[in-house]
Amino acid sequence: MSGPLAWRHGGEAGAASWMVMDKRIYLLAFVNFSMGLVEMFPAGILSRIAAELSVSVSAAGxxxxxxxxxxxxxxxxxxxxxxxxxxxxxxMITLAVFAAGTLWGVFAPTFAEQMAARxxxxxxxxxxxxxxxxLAAQIAAPAFRGRAIALAAMxxxxxxxxxVPLGILVAEEIGWRAMYVLTVVFAALAFVGVWRWLPKVQGSGAVPLSQQLRTLRSAKLLSAHTVTFLLMWGHFAMYAFLAPFMEQVVGLDSRWMSVVYLAFGAAGMTGGFLGGYxxxxxxxxxxVTGAGCALALALALLPFAATSLWLVLPVVMLWGMSAWGSTPSVQHYITSTSPETAGIQLGLNLAALNFGIAxxxxxxxxxxxxxxxxxxxxxxxxxxxxxxxVARYSARLPYRRLAVA
Structure with a gap:
């Protein structure tokens, strides 16, 4: 970018806040919003998708x-x-391809074609x-890097x-495929925002993928990425099937399901900021140790709380807050451990996160x-x-600065 998108200070650095960050950072968060919308909305309506496509709920997941x-x-x-x-x-080109691929999901008639359309x-x-x-890691002052990452994650x-709750509502009123159309609309808005407000930014020399992977020879960095993989594995072993759990075990209908997902998501947003802070x-x-312990506790308690909505709701909120609070915590740990390869490590950590989800x-x-x-x-x-x-193990490992070409 032509200049750093810096925090605007009203006084000393300690008074800086994510709430007064350069507005273009919020545009980057909106790009992530468009992506997350199409990735996650099936979670709340797996039973409906499975029934229409004639597959099991586990396959739809x-x-x-x-x-x-x-x-x-x-x-x-x-x-x-x-x-x-x-x-x-x-x-801009990527947003256009994303929108076109998402639109394919509207017309894909079979489960195999729906999977291909993803x-x-x-x-x-x-x-x-x-x-x-x-970009979020690069534009913030080091003291506020965690909160900058948290804003992108938000x-x-x-x-x-x-x-997810919107997907439930749209599926009830129009049909679940309409969520693909809505996602395309958001992607188009993001496209206009990028074209209108982001300046031209020259690319830089690429770090070869083989060189990126060589940074994982550091046991400290590899173990940190493993933490993300394991936490997301544990989180999504349940989250991907939260809707059928609430239907079959708690006995909720779609109206109350929307409430549960709203509570989960609101807690997740709060947890993302608290994790950065x-x-x-x-x-x-x-x-990450605190967030991980809270996440394990929430998941362990969930079956016991499933006898009542009013018992399960606070457990779900603790789960959402701790799950999303762990992400900026691990990313902060990685970037502070190896600032010389921060961009590489954030990309690798994002891959670890998604491998964990899968x-x-x-x-x-x-x-x-x-x-x-x-x-x-x-x-x-x-x-x-x-x-x-693994996080506690990683913290005890030494680290030797890596050379980056």
Whole structure:
């Protein structure tokens, strides 16, 4: 960018706030919002999608897993392939491809075609989202990097706040395919915003993917990415199937399901900000340890709280807050550990996050199919506990500065 998108200070640095950040950062968050909307909305209506496409609920849940797996693989590759090109143009072209791929989902009649229609927007979304996170880390002062990352992540978490319950509502009133149309509208608005407000930004030399992967020879960095993978695995082993759990175990209808998802999403947005704030104040390791322990506790308690909406709702909110609070905490830890490769590590961490989502959806689907959905929360809690242990292990490892070409 022609100049850093810096925090605007009303006084000393300690008075800076994400609320007064350069407005163009919010535009980047909106780009993430568009991507998150199409990725997550099937979560709330799996039973409806499964019935229309004549597949099981666990199979329908893999719509989330395939999107995340494609995202994880495509994001680092596309970042390298497009690194030398002017960034605004790349983002605009990517948004256009994302919109076209999303529109395909409106007309895809079978489950196989629906799965195929998830691949194009997932690949484009990887490039969109990776660029937004990298910029968020670059534009903030070091003392506020955690909150800048959190703001970019809030684009995704806010898409959960609105997207999943909105998907339930739209499915009830119009049909679930209309959510694809709505996503295209948001992508078009993001396209106009990028064209109108972002300046031309010259690309830079790409860091080869092989060189990016070589940074994982550092056990400290590799273990940190493993933390993200395990936490997201545990989170999505349950989240991907929250709707059928609420239907079958708690006995909620679609109206109350929307309330649960709104509560989860609002808690997630709050947790994202608190995760960034606590990382800046107490460090990423302490922050992710606290968030991980809270996440494991919430998942472990979920089956016991499922006897009543009023018992399950606070547990769901603790779950949402801790799940999304862990993301900026780990990313802060990674960027502070290796500031010389911060951009590379954020891209790799985003891939780890989406590999975790895909694994969680796969394992959660198998648990639902062959055991019982009542066990999904406990399967997730075990993965999260391992993630917390790996975080403590990572904190004790030494780190040697990496050379970057």
């Amino acid at each position: 893999q719509m989330l897993g395939l999107f995340s797996l494609t995202f994880a693989i495509a994001a680092p590759v596309l970042q390298v392939l497009t690194a030398r090109f002017e960034r605004r143009r790349v983002l 691949v194009v927007p997932a690949a484009a979304g990887g490039l969109m989202c990776g660029t937004a996170f990298a 684009g995704i978490s806010s898409s959960i706040v609105l997207g 606590s990382s800046d104040r107490w460090g990423g390791v302490r922050s 694994m969680g959806a796969a394992v959660g689907g198998l648990t639902l199919e062959f055991v019982s959905i009542r066990y999904n929360p406990w399967v997730g809690a075990l993965a999260v506990i391992f993630g917390v242990l």
